[in-house]
Amino acid sequence: MMRNVILTSIGIVWLFTLAVGIRSLWDYAASEGDAATPPTRWPAGCRIHPAPDRATLVLLAHPHCPCTRATIGELALLMAGAKGKLIAYVAFYKPADVADNWETTDLWNSASEIPDVSVLTDENGVLAASFNAATSGQAVLYDQQGALLFAGGITAGRGHSGDNFGRAAIVSLLNEHAGGQVEGPVFGCPIFDRHSECNEGVKKCAR
Numbered sequence: 001m002m003r004n005v006i007l008t009s010i011g012i013v014w015l016f017t018l019a020v021g022i023r024s025l026w027d028y029a030a031s032e033g034d035a036a037t038p039p040t041r042w043p044a045g046c047r048i049h050p051a052p053d054r055a056t057l058v059l060l061a062h063p064h065c066p067c068t069r070a071t072i073g074e075l076a077l078l079m080a081g082a083k084g085k086l087i088a089y090v091a092f093y094k095p096a097d098v099a100d101n102w103e104t105t106d107l108w109n110s111a112s113e114i115p116d117v118s119v120l121t122d123e124n125g126v127l128a129a130s131f132n133a134a135t136s137g138q139a140v141l142y143d144q145q146g147a148l149l150f151a152g153g154i155t156a157g158r159g160h161s162g163d164n165f166g167r168a169a170i171v172s173l174l175n176e177h178a179g180g181q182v183e184g185p186v187f188g189c190p191i192f193d194r195h196s197e198c199n200e201g202v203k204k205c206a207r
Contacts, residue, residue: 032185033135035152036060040181042146043130048089048120050146055174057088059154060128061111062136063103065189067158071137072110074154078167079114085174088114091122093136093191128191137188141170149173152184160187 042050050056059075061068072090079088090111094103103121112119122128131140141150150173156164166184173182 033137033153033188033190035135035183035186036131036133036138036140038131038133038140038148038151040148042142046127046130048118048127050142050144051087052144054084055086055141055143055149057086057139057141057170058127058131059088059090059111060122060131060133060136060138060140060191061090061092061107062189062191063092063094063105063107065107065136067155067188068107068136069110070155070159070161071139071153071188072107072114073161074164074167075111075117076114078154078170079116081171082116082174084116086116086170088117090117090119091127092119093122093125093128096124125192134191135186135188136191138186138191139166139170141173148181150182150184152182153186153188155187158187 048058057078059071061071075088075090079086092103092105092108108119111117120127128134128138131138133140135153137153137155139150139152139154140148143149150166150170152166152169154164154166154170156162166186169182169184
């Protein structure tokens with residue numbers, strides 16, 4: 001009898017712990033990062049320029065952010081469906097005091113394989129700052145005249161692949177040539193915070 005009580009108690013505790021863990025993971029995945037307030041016109045002095053014949057997307061990313069892996073996957077789907085209506089830049093943040101090639105991770109390699117995507121190093125986060133981006137996975141979309149169309153993320157949660165508001169909004173803007181600006185949430189780790197989960201490797205590389 002006592003043995004059954006003990007086993008039942010252990011089972012209840014285990015189920016409670018499992019439920020708490022699942023809830024924590026869900027809350028983390030659904031937690032939004034700080035969204036950018038990019039300039040309404042393409043920033044002056046930016047080292048990259050909007051395409052004259054199609055829309056231009058800039059994705060600001062941290063090369064060690066685990067959440068951004070899903071973002072790169074969504075970018076590949078977006079570019080495949082754009083059919084020549086879009087070019088994209090993926091700018092990977094690199095602090096000044098880290099080792100050479102610190103930013104050339106598997107995320108860099110994956111982004112480099114996507115057609116019509118140019119991958120570049122964002123030294124000291126200059127490009128991220130130009131677009132007021134603070135969260136890895138922040139996307140900004142501008143038209144041929146350099147007017148802002150969209151700002152937000154292209155995933156439905158941290159590290160979550162699948163249909164999402166950001167990707168759908170960009171597809172709609174490209175196909176319907178709608179005016180105005182669309183904003184959406186962005187999910188990812190802070191780009192500049194060295195104490196965030198995707199920045200833990202910085203201190204080790206900088207030693």
